[in-house]
Amino acid sequence: MSTTIRKAVPSDVPLILEFIRALAVYEREPDAVTATEADLLRDGFGPEPYYHCLIAEQDGKPAGFAFYFFNYSTWTGRPGLYLEDLFVNPEFRGFGIGKALLARVAAIAVEKGCPRLQWEVLDWNTPAVDFYAALGASFLDEWRNVRMTGEALERLAALDSTRVEANV
Amino acid sequence: MSTTIRKAVPSDVPLILEFIRALAVYEREPDAVTATEADLLRDGFGPEPYYHCLIAEQDGKPAGFAFYFFNYSTWTGRPGLYLEDLFVNPEFRGFGIGKALLARVAAIAVEKGCPRLQWEVLDWNTPAVDFYAALGASFLDEWRNVRMTGEALERLAALDSTRVEANV
Numbered sequence: 001m002s003t004t005i006r007k008a009v010p011s012d013v014p015l016i017l018e019f020i021r022a023l024a025v026y027e028r029e030p031d032a033v034t035a036t037e038a039d040l041l042r043d044g045f046g047p048e049p050y051y052h053c054l055i056a057e058q059d060g061k062p063a064g065f066a067f068y069f070f071n072y073s074t075w076t077g078r079p080g081l082y083l084e085d086l087f088v089n090p091e092f093r094g095f096g097i098g099k100a101l102l103a104r105v106a107a108i109a110v111e112k113g114c115p116r117l118q119w120e121v122l123d124w125n126t127p128a129v130d131f132y133a134a135l136g137a138s139f140l141d142e143w144r145n146v147r148m149t150g151e152a153l154e155r156l157a158a159l160d161s162t163r164v165e166a167n168v
Numbered sequence: 169m170s171t172t173i174r175k176a177v178p179s180d181v182p183l184i185l186e187f188i189r190a191l192a193v194y195e196r197e198p199d200a201v202t203a204t205e206a207d208l209l210r211d212g213f214g215p216e217p218y219y220h221c222l223i224a225e226q227d228g229k230p231a232g233f234a235f236y237f238f239n240y241s242t243w244t245g246r247p248g249l250y251l252e253d254l255f256v257n258p259e260f261r262g263f264g265i266g267k268a269l270l271a272r273v274a275a276i277a278v279e280k281g282c283p284r285l286q287w288e289v290l291d292w293n294t295p296a297v298d299f300y301a302a303l304g305a306s307f308l309d310e311w312r313n314v315r316m317t318g319e320a321l322e323r324l325a326a327l328d329s330t331r332v333e334a335n336v
Contacts, residue, residue, distance in 0.1 A: 020242045035245025043240065043247065048216060050247045051240040069240050072211065072219040074188045074253050077203025079211065079218045085242050099327070106321055107328035117321055120311040129312070136320025140313040143288040144297070152304025153274055153285055159267070160275035 003063070003097055005104045008053035010045045013037045016053055019065040023087040027122060054104055056088070056097050064088035066101040068108075073116055081109035083119035102135070120145070171231070171265055173272045176221035178213045181205045184221055187233045191255040195290060222272055224256070224265050232256035234269040236276075241284055249277035251287035270303070288313070 008016060017037055024033045043050040056064040067085035072078075083105055088097045109117045121128050133139075148156065176184060185205055192201045211218040224232040235253035240246075251273055256265045277285045289296050301307075316324065 024243060029243075032243045035242060039245025043245070050238060067240075067242055069238075070218060071239065071250065072235075072237050072252060074203060074235055075192065075197075075200045077207025077211065082239065084240060103324050103328035106316065106324035107326075109321065110325040115317055115321075117316045117324075119314050121314055123310055123312050132314050132316075135316070135324055137314045137316045140315055142291055143313055144291050145308040145311055145313070146287050146289055146300050146305045147308055148274065148285045148300075148303070148305045149283055153277065153283075156271050156274035156285075156303055157278040158275075160271035 003056060003058055003095060003100050005054050005056050005100060008044070008055050008065070010041060012053070012055055013040045013044075015055065015062050016040055016044075016065060016067070019087050019089075020067075020085065022089065023085055026087070051084070054101060056101050058092050058095060058097060061092075062089075063092035063095075064097050064101060066105050068105055070112075070114070071118070076115045078113060078115050080116040080118055081105065081112065081114045083117065086119070098131070099135075171224060171226055171263060171268050173222050173224050173268060176212070176223050176233070178209060180221070180223055181208045181212075183223065183230050184208055184212075184233060184235070187255050187257075188235075188253065190257065191253055194255070219252070222269060224269050226260050226263060226265060229260075230257075231260035231263075232265050232269060234273050236273055238280075238282070239286070244283045246281060246283050248284040248286055249273065249280065249282045251285065254287070266299070267303075 014037055017035065017040060020035060021033050024030055044053060051067060051069045054066040055062060064087050065085065066083060068081055068083045070079040071082045073080045086098060086101055088101070106117055121132060123129075182205055185203065185208060188203060189201050192198055212221060219235060219237045222234040223230060232255055233253065234251060236249055236251045238247040239250045241248045254266060254269055256269070274285055289300060291297075
């Protein structure tokens, strides 16, 4: 039994989308994924990619993935590494593949001079919460995540157009 | 009285750092800022900037800022806009400058094809929470923010080195 981790290449895009869909099912949002292969190819493999991806293989078979990008810490004046998705297929759990992916992501953060590795976990996902806590992660429970989408986002954006026109 | 919003330029870096420090004081972490002007200049104004910044001016005086970068939504297959910092100096509050900055950020998100604008708010910052809710934002309280830094991050990264050596 051997686990290998490698950077994703363009031909992995169908696999990446499979992992994204499988993770959405686990997160109880099976219909939330509208991303297409074309989207992931365009945004991850151009000259200025929006994201990076690692693929874990167990004995040559795709077993899991880590999907990340860089954010920025105004306090430290350094980019941080943000882990958007971490997933191991159920049939490959128990081999330490999730930990190996997380360790590789941590190594990339250290290599890139990022003082922080950040991610999110669903509050009901107790095994994951316990796993992260055991590794020495801290939970920033004082902070609430806020999101604006759809009509609310369009309405707010329209306030800016009005202002710009009024100022010209 | 007129508010204008413009993109930050390299000579704004000292001002950006002032805003970051003032926000840290408001967030009850006055000593948390270790970022330097050199850091912010290097990371925000090179060929592939890690962040973007808007400056609001009231009657020509610097009044506030918005500091953002792009993240990525695996569900929608699109970059999202992440607002790291939004701050208006206390003496300039009550003129709608915060809302104007947020509207400009929303307009940039729409222009860039980002289906989501995201940010975080401290749970005790009730005026901000109410303000965002009134604009139609939603709160993703099921998600906990996780962070790994310092020795824990180094320890986790070291697990990867061991593995890589063992595999070679």
